[in-house]
Amino acid sequence: MSTIYIDKELCKGCAVCVSFCPLKLINMSDHDVNASGYAIAEMNSDSCTACAICAMMCPDSAITVVKEDKK
Amino acid sequence: MSTIYIDKELCKGCAVCVSFCPLKLINMSDHDVNASGYAIAEMNSDSCTACAICAMMCPDSAITVVKEDKK
């Protein structure tokens, strides 16, 4: 199963990933704030295709994308 | 009779007028030197047409062109 990992401390809560994920799999947390005080983005699904669009658009390189290897 | 007057002290002997007078009426003096040491240009004819080309090309505004008024 492919997914993304968001580095909580790198994320600045800009919501750019949220806006560009073609499947709208990311949302802004309404409770989670990091040490710098930013409300952060979180992954909310398991249907990620590892298209990496979110990561490519993330200005802070906060997103790592992993893909399930084909067997 | 039209003619030109060359201000001896303004002339720097560059020979530009000599080169551009369509009738080749001007020449460089081989004896006359002005206070700055320049060999100067002189008018050598009375067939000037007052075309003012020499004056227009003279970088030092040394040439005044006069024309005989038509009667």
Add this chain to the structure above:
Amino acid sequence: MSVVYKKSKMLTNVPLNYCPGCTHGIVHKLVAETLEEINAEGNVIGIAPVGCAVFAYDFFNCDMQQVAHGRAPACATGIKRCNPDKIVFAYQGDGDIASIGTAEIVHAAARGENFTVVFINNAIYGMTGGQMAPTTLVGQKTTTSPFGRGKMQGNPIKLTEMLATLDGPSYLARVSVSDPANVRKAKKAIKKAFENQVNGKGFSMVEVLSTCPTNWHMTPVQALDFVKNEMTKVFPLGVYKDC
């Protein structure tokens, strides 16, 4: 499981200090990824401008110089002439490159200096708090054009078009990072600009239309839309020179 995308190793571990959603960060990534792809690690000298990207000296994982406002092309000339085998790049903002540093970029381009310039056009002075830039759009409000950029403040300068009149440059392009498709194109252009240097082709510059959500008083996503809908009208994307 394999990693499809992660932070480039040509970026350091230091978190970027740009405002949330500022696309300086995207461009940093593209430059870093390019350096990685052309195997430049351990062979690069970068130049940080005066502007929001001044801190770039903390972010790129290579030797870095920070130079006076607008003078990056002069600095790069000094470096590259003395180190012709190294990859040298300057990263500059619009105020830096197209205002105070106009003479430096024009002449580096005219000389055809063999380095790469990445020019971030965000139509504003970000670092100093939102003053008018040479690229500010007509009508755009800034702290020094409070009634909108008007007649007496002149028209935006199109630096890329201007440099395209010179014989020196080898590659000049304008790209944007307003959406994934454009980010991909931007990456290609930046890569080409670096490859040109490797191949000794001379001066290459990529202008990137970029955002400043903070001083535009927009959300990051609104700002990306503004780039797409407004900025590209005034600053058409494309390759302006390639030889």
Add this chain to the structure above:
Amino acid sequence: MSVVYKKSKMLTNVPLNYCPGCTHGIVHKLVAETLEEINAEGNVIGIAPVGCAVFAYDFFNCDMQQVAHGRAPACATGIKRCNPDKIVFAYQGDGDIASIGTAEIVHAAARGENFTVVFINNAIYGMTGGQMAPTTLVGQKTTTSPFGRGKMQGNPIKLTEMLATLDGPSYLARVSVSDPANVRKAKKAIKKAFENQVNGKGFSMVEVLSTCPTNWHMTPVQALDFVKNEMTKVFPLGVYKDC
């Protein structure tokens, strides 16, 4: 008897101190005659550059300022903004306008400042004894390009073409004074550049291909031929902007 041609009253009685045959003198005349024809006497502020024409403050029969090397367009901006009803012109050499003063001319043009610039392109630094200028031709020998301008010294900058990419300027033309026909055209262009100012049309500049017999090591007449045969090849004459 009537006088067909005499020294313009917009020139003072001070003899010009240019070298014999230097066409700075011709251009001075054209500017002076234009000022006379547009009845600007008593309403003009001129700016002398740093370069051979620095002494222009002694030659033009109007109020004059002499300003730092390359900064005439900035100075003119200061004057004209504070004196919008006066005719303001800057007279600059190629080193002055296209090297050290690149930023100033680009931005005055971009702002569309309502003054007139006369730009003397003689492809060399005359005043300082013949060093390479930004407009020096490829292959041309100067005291700082002793083996001829080569690859590492870049290509000549075509300032007029460069400024034509900007929205600000209203009139941009390149003329020459290599022969009577061209002098007449030059006069027309200069006159237009001043009339534009009178009509509030904004920035106008005329580039004049000019000679430097002394530092080109030619006779004045040879130098005029060089302009005609060599310089105009690299710097094509014409109107580059007119709106």
Add this chain to the structure above:
Amino acid sequence: MDKSIIIAGFGGQGILSLGQMIAYGAIHSNKEVSWLPSYGPEMRGGTSNCSVVISEKPIASPVISSPDCLIAMNKPSMTKFLYSVKKGGLVLVNQSIINDEVARDDVDVIYVDTSNIAEEAGNLKTANIVMLGVLVGKTNIFTKESIENVIGEVFATKPKVIPCNITAFNMGYEIGVKNR
């Protein structure tokens, strides 16, 4: 005697304007005052603070090494400034986002749940005014009456928000008085 106050928090919390309102209030009470912000790029997305000094006579130093009072609107500010507060000084803590207790017992502390009170006053943005109220209620640094002038001046261009700001101030003021 001089009164020195440091106000600190996140960029968006109205730190600088809170300081300015204190300054205006002082002027309305015919006192001398200085207001000095932190400035520069570090404000970008980060913290913000300002120093206010109020005095009967011309202010010598606008720079505060140890304030009489600290208004801490977020945690980093608390950490940064707490130990500089004078012995016996006052610390106002924005309880809404600072969970910890103040680790000093030689200062007077008031915990204020600014967000809740502001919401009650009808506008979440009045959290800073709540703190102003607390400060004035506690210290009488300027008279309650002049607040209308101050708020009127600051919000001259947005008269609509004046009433809820005054409510917020009053609610804070009560807390201040209670903690005298």
Add this chain to the structure above:
Amino acid sequence: MDKSIIIAGFGGQGILSLGQMIAYGAIHSNKEVSWLPSYGPEMRGGTSNCSVVISEKPIASPVISSPDCLIAMNKPSMTKFLYSVKKGGLVLVNQSIINDEVARDDVDVIYVDTSNIAEEAGNLKTANIVMLGVLVGKTNIFTKESIENVIGEVFATKPKVIPCNITAFNMGYEIGVKNR
């Protein structure tokens, strides 16, 4: 004793190189020497001059207020420098273009028709070398023998012109000797 010489004339008269040749000659005679040109835009089409100081010991001042010797190649130079020459000093006058007599009787004057002599020597451009010859012949400022070295050095890239220059020098030298 120091020997100070001012050489002055039009731009094209080889003023600076005449000065340099004197300087080279002095070095060949193991003396200290300084050569200082006038410089700047006034050289443009105008006059040119240089100051040469020769001494047994290191030269303190390369600037000459009153020279021991003036070589005046044109009239304006004569006017400019004549009265600065030391009493009892030497003035070499380029008679070819200076018609006037020297209006001082407390200096030693030699009139030299440089153009004619140079023409005789086979090259109009050697007028300055003629003057060099006169100077050396008159003052023995350096030995006649070293002139070959000097001219060889200066015209290293144009060996063809060396002979006529040496001829010109010798013709001048004779005049100098005659006027001792």
Add this chain to the structure above:
Amino acid sequence: MKVLMKGNEAIAEAAVRAGCRAFFGYPITPQNEIPEYFSRRMPEVGGVFVQAESEVSAINMVYGAAGSGARVMTSSSSPGISLKQEGISYICAAELPCVIVNMVRGGPGLGGILPAQSDYFQAVKGGGHGDYRMLVYGPSTVQEAVDIMYEAFDKADKYRIPVMILGDGVLGQIMEAIELPEMVDIQTIPKKEWATDGTGVGESRRVINTLKIKPEVLEEVNNRLADKYKSLSKHEVRYEQYRTEDAEIIFVAYGTVARISKSAVDTLRDKGIKAGLFRPITLYPFPSDPLLSLSKLRSSKKFLAIELSMGQMVEDVRLAVNGNKPVDFFGKVGGIIITPDDIVNYVIKEK
């Protein structure tokens, strides 16, 4: 009633009220509020605001405007002021009146943006080339800055000299309650006959020029400038003394540091130490004579120059005191502001 204003904005408003109708500048922290204020304010009064392409350009716009008779100013901070050095030298040579504000920040290089006083030498000795001086003020409160700005344009016109206001980040950023002076009626400002206003022809031509190719002429210019500077020293020196009459240790400090030093004087007096403060208000001309007099008092034992620098003004203090008493130096540089306690502790430690 007094108004609460930021130093930078108060300075800009004072300039407008003094008749300044042209501003040319370029953004740099910590003085951005000055150009920003003018960009809003100049249109209201029919004045000129231009954001120049650089500081180099800005100072040359000032040159042009001043040369043609305008009341004109520019402002910047340290690196930007360095770029203006050639232009300032030209302005002094051409004897043009204008006002230049430097809100000094920490240096050298890009440095920091916090307050500093490390451009003192540049301001008073002449950072550009040639022998020239400006009239330099170091105000220590917003009110004083406002009052000085208001006068600065008159002084500039009177002496045909650039006037520099040497402030720092604190002065620019602080808000204080101030009284603003009245708006000058610009019609009442005397016409400058020497200015190139465009009307010159023939005999009446005016030339603003700094090229003096003939050495005698250049010598004459420099002598005239020297006379002007002498006249400044005679008429324009300003300073404040605070509890110096019987002081044993006399602080010398200007600007923001002076007000901090004043606090320290009081604290030390409370502790029984006889401290006093000598505060130069004009940094050029430096108030050397009154300092010399103080150094001759029997009561004065030593001087302490206090600066946000590694020691610059201290040289002028030493030159004034001329060996009569020891002159020490206490300074910080980098943006950490000296506090009254720092000074008090230093004095007690050194005692």
Add this chain to the structure above:
Amino acid sequence: MKVLMKGNEAIAEAAVRAGCRAFFGYPITPQNEIPEYFSRRMPEVGGVFVQAESEVSAINMVYGAAGSGARVMTSSSSPGISLKQEGISYICAAELPCVIVNMVRGGPGLGGILPAQSDYFQAVKGGGHGDYRMLVYGPSTVQEAVDIMYEAFDKADKYRIPVMILGDGVLGQIMEAIELPEMVDIQTIPKKEWATDGTGVGESRRVINTLKIKPEVLEEVNNRLADKYKSLSKHEVRYEQYRTEDAEIIFVAYGTVARISKSAVDTLRDKGIKAGLFRPITLYPFPSDPLLSLSKLRSSKKFLAIELSMGQMVEDVRLAVNGNKPVDFFGKVGGIIITPDDIVNYVIKEK
């Protein structure tokens, strides 16, 4: 055998022999022979010559080149050096080694092109912003200029500091017979580990940076610089004394003026007046201690600073002498060179 060389060309050749392989400059009289010489010479030794678009650009090319480890220099004259002030401040802040030649001409403004010494303050006090210094030499003969140039690059590298050679038109234009030093083998020049030569990654990354946004860091930088300047004062002071042992009147002069003053000393001695000359060779660090010692001699009655300026170095003389003896000033400015007779007459008149 000695060769006859123009000062400007000799300086350029000495630089090449010292291992300088990069020159960036812009034309200006009276130093044009320097860039012109390099334009011919650099190709021969595989070095870099770039005629920059301006002095501002040239100094920033120097910054880049120096930062990446090159032996590099630039040269200019007064107005051009003013334009370099921001860059020089950056170079000092980044602690980069380089050599800068200023062939001073008359100022202020465009001024004249004849010799002057009126950029002394700019050179030694810091014309740019912030607390910084350069190592400044004022050679008085072509041979001395050559020797100093040759050493300058080593000093620059050793201290990571710009070295300025303060000459004037005479020094640049004069031809004298000189001995040229040997060509340094550039392989033997120590590698600069701190330089951004491009090999850095991760831990080994090198950063040339002058932004110190944290005040503590900026303070640290300034303290480190101050230590460096102290070390210069300890190790690099150079001066010459001429007949000062028993002198009653001691001239203090540098550069071209010093050799002229030396003539005057001899003439005065011949007339029975006990004159002597103290000649600073380093202008920063200024040789204050030896001057102080002279001022304490019973024999010395007074000092006379002689400069081609309105009086700049004289302040450093006064600071050194510290009131022990009177310090007078004699100067000319504008390009008219002081002659030995001028000095002699002045001394006799003032006696």
